[in-house]
Amino acid sequence: NAGVTQTPKFRILKIGQSMTLQCTQDMNHNYMYWYRQDPGMGLKLIYYSVGAGITDKGEVPNGYNVSRSTTEDFPLRLELAAPSQTSVYFCASSYSLRGGRNNQPQHFGDGTRLSIL
């Protein structure tokens, strides 16, 4: 099992460029998440999805978009890159029973290190 796979691992963008961070999981998890982690700060939730076709905003969604056309894939789109979006981006997934007690941990990918110059 590959778990959660993120590509690319590293990327440098110019201000105003766009790009898509890819995330795929092979664990048949229904929930998927995108976080960003800045130095000395905790992970912040950008967007999440509870299943194919359903997405919702997290704590810091501005400047990002997501889609969830399949259970496996949850790409994150930056339309107009800004220096404030320089960060490490982590994708995670988990299996959750909606409305039930959920003790399943989130499994994280290895991250994408993104620099905007």
Place this chain on the structure above:
Amino acid sequence: GQNIDQPTEMTATEGAIVQINCTYQTSGFNGLFWYQQHAGEAPTFLSYNVLDGLEEKGRFSSFLSRSKGYSYLLLKELQMKDSASYLCAVRGGGADGLTFGKGTHLIIQP
């Protein structure tokens, strides 16, 4: 709002015991997680508490008091490979995403 506090850095000696504390104030509570994160790597799951009390898993234990909004992670028989950041995270009452503390950087000295 959500607020999670944990110490920024701690130092301990190989073979010893260390306790990392976490206090939280969140709107709703559906469980508290501890993750380990080595520098440049992804967070990996250590433990989960949703009821008051102690959960033990080998060298690692985690405690929760919901009335006090308090948890700790206890690491025994410390090894050099335990040098890492330890992240406290709370699952709130709404979305299933986690709210993370800033992490505690644990340094193990010989």
